[in-house]
Amino acid sequence: MAFQCQRDCYMREFVTSVVSCCPAELKHEVNGKKETLKGFNVKLQDTILFPEGGGQPDDHGLIGDVAVLRVTRQGPDAVHFVGSALEVGQEVQVRVDWERRFDHMQQHSGQHLITALADTMFGYKTTSWELGRQRSSIELDTASMKPAQLKELEEAVNEKIRAHVPVTVQLLSIDDPAVEKVRSRGLPDDHAGPIRIIDIDGVDANMCCGTHVSNLSHLQVIKLLGTEKGKKNKTNLIFLAGNRVLKYAEKSYSTERSLVSLLKTGPDEHVEAVDKLQKSAKLLQKTNLSLLRDMAVLIAQNFKNDPERGNFFSLHNNRSVVSLLFDRKEGDNEFMNIIANEINTEETLVFLTVGEEKGPGLFLLAGPGGAVSELGPRVLELLQGKGAGKNGRFQGKANSLAGRGEVEALLREHSQRRSSGEE
Structure with a gap:
């Protein structure tokens, strides 16, 4: 049979009766998350709510005051999923979401x-x-x-x-x-x-x-x-x-007006203006990368030139400082790796972090291979992080840098024992 929605696609309201109502579940996606809704599958004598098919999504609407969340076809029947039970045999008014239809x-x-x-x-x-x-x-x-x-x-x-x-x-x-x-x-x-x-x-x-x-x-x-x-x-x-x-x-006109305000140019000049901005941004990014490298090298040299430096180096940098110079996620890792590369990690144990003081961030542990392999898992545990290591490097993400002090104490104690010949 053809449903009333197929006989008259322009009908917005329709009176019919409930044929059956059975408990059911609907797998639903809200904001990208899947959830299962409990409700009822309702069959009507006829319907103006189109069941999904032919490449067309189903209609939304109401049966009485009850919202219809899904309509599917099962053979000759349209099945309406609703959140509340409806009495079999009762007469109901069906209304379609006309804008969607x-x-x-x-x-x-x-x-x-x-x-x-x-x-x-x-x-x-x-x-x-x-x-x-x-x-x-x-x-x-x-x-x-x-x-x-x-x-x-x-x-x-x-x-x-x-x-x-x-x-x-x-x-x-x-x-x-x-x-x-x-x-x-x-x-x-x-x-x-x-x-x-x-x-x-x-x-x-x-x-x-x-x-x-x-x-x-x-x-x-x-x-x-x-x-x-x-x-x-x-x-x-x-x-x-x-x-x-x-x-x-x-929507395009609204976007155009926003661009006029931001770029201070007419619509016909937007492409040219954005092209200029992108070229300027690339040049600044290149300059910032150079500054970032220079800063990392300078930090490492200051440590190496310190006559009382010992065999342990630790540094924490707030992410916002690095981001001012290099606005890319790779900037944090680049900053830490340059410092570690400049310091002789075969002799020195290096612990570097970038991020909020007690929030999430990144970490790098570098040094003698045996020490890093031994200490890396413990550092990971204290920082509540995820990471891996090889060739004298252990690095990854820290969920909480609040444990940074404990890591420093652990590494400093290890370095002191090593210096005194205990290890």
């Missing part, structure tokens, strides 16, 4: 239009597509697409939009000869009921379960953003349709 309609119908014309104009077949949250993509069976072709295709799809071409839905039985004439990538194994055909008048007839606009004019406009290299010698065509184009323009 209409956006999906625009992107999906836009995909059909682009797919059809890319095939007609250039012979590029669509092998898959993705309706993304911000932009959508069509995978075309071609290794590349020329800029001139992209421009020609964009002009053609928008010409069809301006021509107010109707989009109609046909329901055909699976054995209807007309089914063989429409474009399709095949039916799901659990398909039940009639075959649904989306017909863009004079442009395309395609087997599809999704929700669509009734006229291409409802797409407003389509913007082809460009192409990306796809898998297996294919090309991904990135596009926006309808309200997404307006949102993209609004």
Whole structure:
């Protein structure tokens, strides 16, 4: 059967009844973290909430006052996951999140239009597509697409939009000869009921379960953003349709105004201004690296020139000091390694740290191979860190430099015993 959302894609509210309600779980992702929600799977007599399928995400909405978090299809049924139980047999009002639904309609119908014309104009077949949250993509069976072709295709799809071409839905039985004439990538194994055909008048007839606009004019406009290299010698065509184009323009204009304020130039000069800034930053970075090396060498030389230096050297540098000279993560390690390289670590035990006084940071232990191998694990433990060592070096990340004093005491005691010949 076709659901009410497929018979009338523009219906926003609908009254139906609850057929079943069973306890269920939903694996959900929030801010990149996966969690399992406990709730109920509800089947309705009919629904205006589209279940995920055909490359189109599911609808969101309400059943009464209960939020619908997911809609999936199981054979001929749409299953709605909700957080609260609903009484079987009760009459309920279903409401769809119209902004989300209409956006999906625009992107999906836009995909059909682009797919059809890319095939007609250039012979590029669509092998898959993705309706993304911000932009959508069509995978075309071609290794590349020329800029001139992209421009020609964009002009053609928008010409069809301006021509107010109707989009109609046909329901055909699976054995209807007309089914063989429409474009399709095949039916799901659990398909039940009639075959649904989306017909863009004079442009395309395609087997599809999704929700669509009734006229291409409802797409407003389509913007082809460009192409990306796809898998297996294919090309991904990135596009926006309808309200997404307006949102993209609004966001781009907001960014443009911010850049005008920051760069103190007009929009046409932004690229040139940023290019100059990048060149200046690279030059400063090169200069800063030289200063960083000079500072590290000077610190090591001051130690070597000290007649009372002993065989233990320790230094802590606040990360902000290093960052002033060299704004890259590698700067911390470079700073410590230069000092260790300048000091004769075959005779001297060197302990260096960079970071907040009692917070996280980096550490380096260098010295005679045997001593470093013996002391490294203990240093790691005291700094609550992670690291590894070889060839007289043991370094890594410290979760807490609060234990730095204990490490210094341990290393100093070891050096004193070594000096006195106890080791």
